[in-house]
Amino acid sequence: MKRLLGMFLPFAACVCLLSGCWSKKELTDLAFVIAVGLDKTEDGKYLASFQVVNPGNVAGATQRGGGAGGVPVSIYTSTGDSLDEASRKASEKVSRLLYYAHTNLVVIGEELAREGLDGVFDVMERHHQFRPTARLVIARGHSAKDTLSVLTPIDKISANQIIKTLEFSEKSWGQTIHADVWWAIRGIASPGRNPVMTGVSIEGSLEKGKRQENVQSSVPDARVTLNGLALFKNGRLVHWVxxxxxxxxxxxxxxxxxxxxxxxxxxxxxxxxxxxxxxxxxxxxxxxxxxxxxxxxxxxxxxxxxxxxxxxxxxxxxxxxxxxxxxxxxxxxxxxxxxxxxxxxxxxxxxxxxxxxxxxxxxxxxxxxxxxxxxxxxxxxxxxxxxxxxxxxxxxxxxxxx
Missing domain, CATH: 3.30.300.210 (Nutrient germinant receptor protein C, domain 3)
Known part of the structure; x- marks a missing residue:
């Protein structure tokens, strides 16, 4: 009896220590945010744009060899006095919980970049889901929201196309930089260095670029292209080269x-x-x-x-x-x-x-x-x-x- 009790007690102790699934999240309850766009409104608030994947449309487009099944991403926007407030306020529009573990691109509007990036990256660095390795670009001539709204033909998710273009352009041409959020934070925090980031522009018709027909033509009506380097000083964009x-x-x-x-x-x-x-x-x-x-x-x-x-x-x-x-x-x-x-x-x-x-x-x-x-x-x-x-x-x- 004592032997059986000695074998049972360790197992009972282990069962008590197991946490179970208290923090579980069902996939059907999550909205995977692939990219985040940041702008400023006329009244000085942050305008956050979230590029969320439509999983069924991405898989369907791959199987059918095109984009006939619907757009692969959706753009949701919300405003707030802070970025965290704008993020949480987006729950009024999205039927799922915004999930940032797969966010791999941050687009900052030129107007916000010229005003200053103080505090922009603080919430990203503190957020337990957000990765500081997310790529970083500056929307040149358009808002970050417009940049994320353009549909791309080769990579169905436009954020992935921008990231791959950044990577391959730096390797083969050398006039753009593959910068990430951590690179920007180090540049802003260091007294002996300022950050530099790549700009992205929209070529063609923005309104047509938002439609699905943009990815169904051999010559898209709108494209997102890399465009120069943005030089920063004290967290503010000061010059383009x-x-x-x-x-x-x-x-x-x-x-x-x-x-x-x-x-x-x-x-x-x-x-x-x-x-x-x-x-x-x-x-x-x-x-x-x-x-x-x-x-x-x-x-x-x-x-x-x-x-x-x-x-x-x-x-x-x-x-x-x-x-x-x-x-x-x-x-x-x-x-x-x-x-x-x-x-x-x-x-x-x-x-x-x-x-x-x-x-x-x-x-x-x-x-x-x-x-x-x-x-x-x-x-x-x-x-x-x-x-x-x-x-x-x-x-x-x-x-x-x-």
Whole structure:
């Protein structure tokens, strides 16, 4: 009897400690929020837009090979004095509980970004469901709500299309940045760095882009495209940059994976194309006589992607000249990018963090005036080493001398 009682008591104790399903949530009671859009209303309140998945329509569209079964997402909006209030107030419109564990995109309206992001990310960082790895973009020229409302043809859920475009564009082109909420929080909280984010715009007719017919045409009436980099200072959007200047910033941030450079040759513009295969940027701070300075060294290697002029790529001297021209091109992009940031008085490169690591005592004296006084006058030296590893199957292009 004692033996049986000794075996039963441990099991009884375990049963008492089991929590059971006290916190269970049925799938049919959850609304999966894939993306969140944030704007400001005319009366100063937050306008939150929630892109919620319609599971049946997503699965049906996949099985039927198109979007004939209905729109894959729905947009719900609500307003509030705070983001948490706007989120909870949305329960008046949604028949399910908003669930943020799968939220992977945050779109911030340009007007709100210019007004300031103070407090915007606080609720996201504290929320037990929200992931700080959610991607972050700025709606340029349109509201965040409009950006999330456009239906996309390839990826049925437009938030996924924006995320994948961000990822692949940074890897293959290098003029946009794959930033997330945690990246922005660190940039805002750090005295030696300001955040930079990618902008998204709407091309075409917004009204037609909201309709299902937009995904049933080979040429959609509206598209969501990436559009430049947004520079921030003290949590506020202060400037937009595009093109080579944006890529120059990506060089300094060490976020270039692959990109394509075109350089002139023998008097012809955009004559030689160069595709980078790998790149690395080192930023180092030095202090001389109490004055900080920065050296930026870029090292990259790649291949000749095209040659539109007669050139002998088998000649080592010619290849050496091409490498020097490529280095000059990269230094020019990077120098212009740094000058732009210095003119806007916003250190998006983290030069202040580098000075902090190199000279902690000096940094304590200058950190409060870093962006407005020291960074605009900072002496920055840029060097670049670019190597041509491969020239392709043809050393002499079939283009003949005229």
């Amino acid at each position: 595009n093109g080579p200047t944006a890529r120059g910033m990506m060089w300094v941030l060490d976020r270039i994976h692959q990109t394509n450079l075109t350089i002139p040759w023998e008097g012809k513009q955009e004559a030689i194309g160069y595709r980078t295969a790998r790149a690395k940027t080192n930023v180092e701070a030095r202090v001389n006589n109490g004055r900080p300075s920065i050296s930026v060294h870029i090292k990259a290697e790649g291949d000749i992607s095209e040659a539109r002029v007669p050139i002998n790529l088998a000649d080592a001297g010619v290849v050496f000249r091409l490498e020097k021209e490529l280095e000059r091109n990269v230094k020019q992009e990077v120098t212009k990018a740094i000058e732009t940031a210095q003119r806007e008085k916003t250190d998006i490169f983290g030069f202040g963090d580098a000075v902090h690591r190199a000279a902690p005592r000096l940094w304590k004296k200058i950190e409060k005036e870093w962006h407005d006084r020291y960074f605009p006058e900072l002496d920055v030296t840029v060097t670049a080493d670019l190597y041509i590893r491969h020239t392709g199957l043809r050393n002499k292009p079939y283009i003949e001398e005229e």
